[in-house]
Amino acid sequence: MLTPASSTLETTVRRRIDYKTKPLGALGRLEELALQIALIQQTETPVLTNPHLLVFAGDHGLAAEGVSAYPADITYGMVKNFIAGGAAINVFCRQNGLQLLVCDVGVNGSFEENTESFVKYKIRPGTRNMRYEPAMTTDECEAAIDAGKTLVNGVQYRGCNVIGFGEMGIGNTSPAALLMHRLTGLPLDQCVGRGTGLTDEGLARKLAILQEVATRHADQTEPMAVLTAMGGLEIAAMVGGMLQAAENGMVILVDGFIATAALLVANALNPSVRQHCIFCHQSDETGHKQMLYFLEAKPLLSLDLRLGEGTGCALAYPIVQAAVAMLNDMATMDILT
Structure with a gap:
């Protein structure tokens, strides 16, 4: 720390x-x-030594409600793409000299692959549908946090002192928006955006569903309780990773909307984490600008990105090296x- x-x-x-x-x-x-x-x-x-980018992947029960423009099984397909080296984050990490480590903490599907760049740490095959019940149990949320901490300790042991965090999970702008709403106090409609590209009708439906979720879990106000009720397994893993990286004295690269939502939780749990953070870009996702303002953060880049995966971290890293x-x-x- x-x-x-x-x-x-x-x-x-x-x-x-x-x-x-x-x-x-x-x-x-x-x-x-x-x-x-x-x-x-x-x-x-x-x-700066042995820079790493950790991408945590998990599915979301809430995706069944149509809050994303893409079906939930895209999460599984994209993790396969990460493993094969074909995603944007693979390209940018190779270009800028970061080691990519992908971790399955909650994907609804099994992977046969077993490589140095892919880790299986599955807590459960996706969160529950938070429209009707908490997304996770306390034990599941804590297990995901521990997964993030374990991976950070592992890469630090190999000499890493600068680390970025990314994610993959269809529907995860919804839990990110809910975490933002609850932890910043901003109105929900200022936190909810189009995610993967919802139409106006789809956006209106998403907002209505998330309002139901926020109302159902209105009693949850403490950071861990909010994360458990309305978060995601991959988001919880990022929270743990960020907390551990700060504890280890590492430089933390913060990506876009979902990664910054994880930081909101980590910051609420331990405000000193914020001092370790370099905010890599301002996402095109609605709410990210206000989230950064809440954290008094100045992003390095503004490229209208809204992909996730940690891509903003990989793109900004050469600027960090230059400094x-x-x-x-x-x-x-x-x-x-």
Whole structure:
């Protein structure tokens, strides 16, 4: 976990950045990033090692209510695509040098594959339909959180100190919107978007169903209770992963709408997690901008993405690398005198 920032270290790093061969503040957000990473690692010379992207996959009982433009079995097909290396996140991780690890925590289907980049940690084959009952039991939610923690510890053991989180689960913008609504206090209609591309009619139906869900679980207000009643197995795994990454002193790359909803829960459980987070992009999904505003977060990119999978993390990572390289390798004004 990030220790209280040393005023001496912060002052030293700021001076190093200011004294680079550039006008004061001329590298903008890169300067903020470099300082943040230095403070996370508690060093003037931070290093990014063995970067990983963890993608957690799980199905949702609520998908049976038609809250997504795609059928639930697409989750299974997309995980197969991840394993085969053909998804966007595979492409971007290969391009930018991140190790991809996919974890089945709740997909409704079995996988024969057993590779270093795919882990089976299935809690159950999808959540229950939260329109009629809690999505998970307390034990199931805690098991998913533990899965995320275990995987983060595993990659840290292999030398990883910077980690991003992605997800796959048809229908998962619905639990993300509900978590946002309950944890930020914003009206539900400001949290609910089109997800995978719903029509106006489909969006109206989704909002009506989610209002039913929110009303059914209105008594759940504590972060863990909200996650258990209206979350997802893959979201709970991301919550656990984020909490553990912060505990381990790692840099956390935050993706889009669903990953940021997981961070809302993690932040509610332990607000110091926020200090470890680099927000990679602003999603095109309705509500993400306000979610970022609630967290006082400034995203690095705004590319109208709404894919998930951790794609924003992989695309933003070269910017994170550039910030560290600037701090460590750029000359200072000494060479000009």
